[in-house]
Amino acid sequence: MNVQMEEALEQFIRYVQLEKNFSLHTVREYQSDLENFFTFLQSEGIADIAEVDYIHARLYVTKLYDEQKARTSISRKISSIRSFFRFLNREQHIDDAPFRSLYHPKKEERLPSFFYEEELAQLFEKNQGDEPKQIRNIALLELLYATGMRVSECVGLELSDVDFHYSIIRVMGKGRKERIIPFGQFAHDALTRYLYVRSTLMKTNEHQKVFVNLRGGELTARGVRYILSEMIEHASMHTKIYPHMLRHTFATHLLNNGADMRTVQELLGHANLSSTQIYTHVTKEALRKTYMNSHPRA
Incomplete structure (x- = not known):
């Protein structure tokens, strides 16, 4: 250069x-x-x-x-x-x-992958345990599914970002834009349980990040991907997993259960509604598959 x-x-x-x-x-x-x-x-x-x-x-x-x-x-x-x-x-x-003067290439029409509710239930069930590592992993999985956070947002979380009284979490998203996301009772209980054992995992380290690795350091995006892959393997599920898949699952399940598009857009932190609209195609495809598998004359 x-x-x-x-x-x-x-x-x-x-x-x-x-x-x-x-x-x-x-x-x-x-x-x-x-x-x-x-x-x-x-x-x-x-x-x-x-x-x-x-x-x-x-x-x-x-x-x-x-x-x-x-x-x-x-x-x-x-x-x-x-x-x-x-x-x-x-x-x-x-x-x-x-x-x-250049035009952007047309995007490939690929629907995002997501978990069906039964698959996710299996993933949670097979990874329960009393070891600090298992407790941390379940808390991580619960929070990613409960909030639809990006993995970068998740590993950037600090203890002060979590409000257990109101069950909300402060997330710093793309472009340094802050948003507030609520989380439910399952994630609340899993996080509470995890924070009791966090000090055990921390060892001699001192930092404010919520999630830590087994050496007590800050958990990285790569570490999250490894943990999720390990959990899939432990559950004997023959599918791939990546952190964004839980974000897709979060959005798809909300829309399937009656949430409106604007609410999902705000929770995901999408700047444009068009980014959220792809999940309407996912839910339609899920309906089609369920119909084809269930109707006697499909």
Whole structure:
């Protein structure tokens, strides 16, 4: 990467960190997307950002398709580069038209995976126990299902974020937006039980994160994925699990049981209702499957 590109990238990263207050994860994605784009520009013999035009933008997107990148990944990269050029246009009057003219690829129509209520009941039942590890795992599972939190929000929870009197939890979501989510009696009881044994797991560590690993450190997103996979295996369930699947399950079960779309949108922390509407397709598909499996003349 030449000096001009490096300086422009540093300025942009400072902008999204300090002025836009984006999360560390989002900042890293911006940096990675732009570094990949700069590598492409250098392979095309372009040393000056101001030389980039529409044909280079098209060539880059074509390259991403040739590499068989997912459409969601391509769409994110276009957004990252478009934001970068918009910033340069404002700061240095560099033309931002090349990527402004590009269309985002149409998203693949994939319905989110979720657990049926019977499957989730089995997962809870088979993982009960009196060991601190089992108590923590059940509390983690209960809270993810009770609130529909993202895994990043869950591992970021601190003890002061949980209000047991009102059974609500304060969550810091995307874009540093705070929201309040209620949780039910099952999650309340599981969390209360877990906090009694948390000190045992903490050992000599000192931090305020709710969930801890077996060494007493802060639980990571990777650790959550490992715990859930372990729980699935222990329940002898032949399915894959990932934290977002519990978020999908939370939304699907609420809609199946009569919750309105706006409420679910607010609980999930979606900026746009369109992001929540995909769950109406999931519930329709669930109804169809139940009908096909149950009706004598289906």
